[in-house]
Amino acid sequence: MTINPEIRDYLDALELVDHHVHSTLIPRLTRAEFELNMTEASAPIPSWMTQFDSQVGFAIRRYCAPHLGLDRHADADAYWAARSAVSTEEATRALAGSSGIATSLIDTGYVPTGTTGPLLFDLDEFATLSGQQVFEIVRLETLLERLASAGVPAAELEREFDAALQKATQTAVGFKSIIAYRFGFDFDPREPTSADFLAAAEAWLSTPQTHRRVSDPVLLRALLWKGARTGLPVQIHAGYGDPSLDLDRCNPLLLTPWLRLLPADASDIILLHCYPYHREAGYLAQVFPRVYFDVGLAINYAGAQSEQIIAESLELAPFAKILFSTDAWGLPELHHIGAALWRRGMARILSKWVADDEWSLADAVRVADMIGRGNARRIYKLADR
């Protein structure tokens, strides 16, 4: 098909806001570690296969190889030879830095620690390497777990959490919940009382542990309610992720009873990823004024086939409710292809609709701007920062 050059040029020049993303890995990886970071799997890639033979692998070879001095579609061995020859700083500079993403909202909630400290570049380092403006998204569960790991007793946990949350609103542009991973969306939607919180906190803290991991549904939903009362946007992981979640319990439709209970002045709620439930998310974004969504992560993993997923995200939801993200974690390849595939998919979809006279050209570029940049800037109030 023919891509409309005006649409393509507009998208190529668009300074994207990646509203949900993570930093990149500091340590040099083995090839096996690199390949494992190309999936949502937790178990090692079986020896008889390579994860390069997947849509995400093909997209990396297609889009990232030229930034490492290789031809497009360089084979997996050549790619790995070039990639492992550069430092992780250089890789982040070359790949995240050339993504065309101007601004990243970075979820700092999952940063594993190695012997020499955190394994991901911190926000300042990532900003410098990538040349991007960065803002922080604070993970609600991490905030609570830090308090618990620091020894805050059950009786003080809620008050301390409230204070920490309040403090985080000074620097963070939004919050994130991973209740999908820790429990699922089939929770009692009502707001827990302080007595509920206390009882759950006491049960959680009653067994000795050094690192606290919250999976109690009362605490998880208390955090969700508290996040939704801050006025700052609350991101919620929905749909697909690593196999520690039960995907069928991460269908965002299961949030409906909770969404109905939210007061009129609650925070904006942004459903992340959503695949394969992105049509369901689009429905929620149409009927609930405060609900937004993206199809990040799925775009990366579907590679050449991501155009269809992007198109499916453009069904029921008003265009003011759809956001761009990569959900890249660890590998700057994922930041790069997340942006490249989104631009490509949007250019193809919008070109088709304009060529068919279904949409005007002016509308097409306007919607590209809304999804790629404008909606995120409005929701997270980035101009005020």
Add this chain to the structure above:
Amino acid sequence: MTINPEIRDYLDALELVDHHVHSTLIPRLTRAEFELNMTEASAPIPSWMTQFDSQVGFAIRRYCAPHLGLDRHADADAYWAARSAVSTEEATRALAGSSGIATSLIDTGYVPTGTTGPLLFDLDEFATLSGQQVFEIVRLETLLERLASAGVPAAELEREFDAALQKATQTAVGFKSIIAYRFGFDFDPREPTSADFLAAAEAWLSTPQTHRRVSDPVLLRALLWKGARTGLPVQIHAGYGDPSLDLDRCNPLLLTPWLRLLPADASDIILLHCYPYHREAGYLAQVFPRVYFDVGLAINYAGAQSEQIIAESLELAPFAKILFSTDAWGLPELHHIGAALWRRGMARILSKWVADDEWSLADAVRVADMIGRGNARRIYKLADR
């Protein structure tokens, strides 16, 4: 892509039967009211956005603007200026009247009342304004609620309902159930006994109320069973609608146990809308002889992206089991774009299959006729009316 001119001309001339639709609004609306009628949302559109910035909004500007003397893709303000300058009669005449829909089966079950009477044109008025032949579909729950609101006591409710249902078969061409809205499809599939009905009716009527709204699952499924025993087609709302329903409980697969229990001489069952469960509906239409479905509503709301949804409706179901509808309510824009988008999507899909020599041209126009007109005429016995 190239549209086959024979297919396009055939579709353009096809006298559509819109087998599930509603009438248009009598009062002049404010822009806020108009925009709210462009969604399935119940809450007002937030002030920082316009519902015109959506697929349905773009489709209205694309397809309806020329019928109000504007260019295609006229902007939202221009559209609203022209639209608010004409009466609702004129709008219905201009938009529903130019839709190419020859016959509408109108669900009269939801007609809100204002200070001067019902807010929708009645069937005769709509027929005159739109130039269409109209038939009535009677909503089962409305029939029951009218009796209850009129003071029929519990002990007589079933007999009175049976009489009203029998009487309705004289004029209506079919019935409709909204058990999806009032409960969900996860109901006990067995036919309630008269004792069950009486007990449920007594419980329902035991609290004083002026307007009765039935949500008791025993009564709802009793109505469904009674409808299915009339021999007239029974439409069932499935899938997406306003946020008072739990969408995951409106998956038509949940009707499977009930469909298995229906006797061989039961009514035809037509699953309405179904999105995002239209593939599931296509499966049911293949394996249950009496099951039909449509993808109305979703076509309107997906606008330029509706082609994919129409294509997905053409997978498992035999072509004799698929119907056309708009499910338009209130705004004649929805009648107009529902027909225009269906014609466009079908023309594109069928042109592709014929160009690829997957289907013959003769088959393509025959299937267009079946879905757009013929199946509905057969099922609802319209030629006999």
Add this chain to the structure above:
Amino acid sequence: MTINPEIRDYLDALELVDHHVHSTLIPRLTRAEFELNMTEASAPIPSWMTQFDSQVGFAIRRYCAPHLGLDRHADADAYWAARSAVSTEEATRALAGSSGIATSLIDTGYVPTGTTGPLLFDLDEFATLSGQQVFEIVRLETLLERLASAGVPAAELEREFDAALQKATQTAVGFKSIIAYRFGFDFDPREPTSADFLAAAEAWLSTPQTHRRVSDPVLLRALLWKGARTGLPVQIHAGYGDPSLDLDRCNPLLLTPWLRLLPADASDIILLHCYPYHREAGYLAQVFPRVYFDVGLAINYAGAQSEQIIAESLELAPFAKILFSTDAWGLPELHHIGAALWRRGMARILSKWVADDEWSLADAVRVADMIGRGNARRIYKLADR
């Protein structure tokens, strides 16, 4: 669109391995019987319609008619006249024999018996008629039911089953479970003990019956566990099939808890069909090292629209985890179109990605080979047979 001739020629010459399929019917059929075998329905096709008016019917007329001396798209009556004029041996030779399938792994678990014996050609007969190499897949439930019907008492059933299973590993290349049909995937995932097996066997065998049909969830999941411990691949019916299953309980995501419990040395697990849950299956194939899947059956029934389903199967799963199958049963038309539609869909999808420079040509043909042949040869160790 333009098909890449190198891709098309490669696919046309590819010696497919149909890793999940059945044999063809021996008796001559009436037209009504023939049409019923063109669906997954159990009830007769209603008299006012023909199952030829469906995607599968159109695909048969398009692809099979030339092999019976007719023009492409010959009408249903002409097709039936030609088809009913040839013997079932000739039909199998003409249609399965021209499919380009080189190797079939045949599920022998469902072979109805007529007055003169089994109604399907046996493996040797099918091999001779089709010119294919054949291997056997043994259905776990059939193995158990044969023992029970032969009078093995409850106390000896597990030991006898274990022995039969062990014996089957000498000849079969894999096993199959139909727990989806007999119960659903919402079973307790834990491995039953021998005491559990014995109690369930006693309950099952306690009522007198001549033909035993296992539907006890303890026995069904015991079989699944036993199959997964053989080291041979275990196929699991998932998603769509005849209306005796509850489709929503056949969502492969419901297997997640069971997949998590499988030991590291368990068998490969191949999810069959999966439609409309093939995206969910692709997710499982990405995150669980031993999980594979196919979209057989749906390709046949979606006909010209199958290209989209094939494309959707190429999202999250690594290409080493996707297989080709027809799941044809009874009619050699289904073997023929299953292969033809897969080749067509793959040629179109891969041509588009190569034309757009998303994939290299070399990668495209390599992936076609993996899915069409190579993955099955590796998993089922066909080169060793």
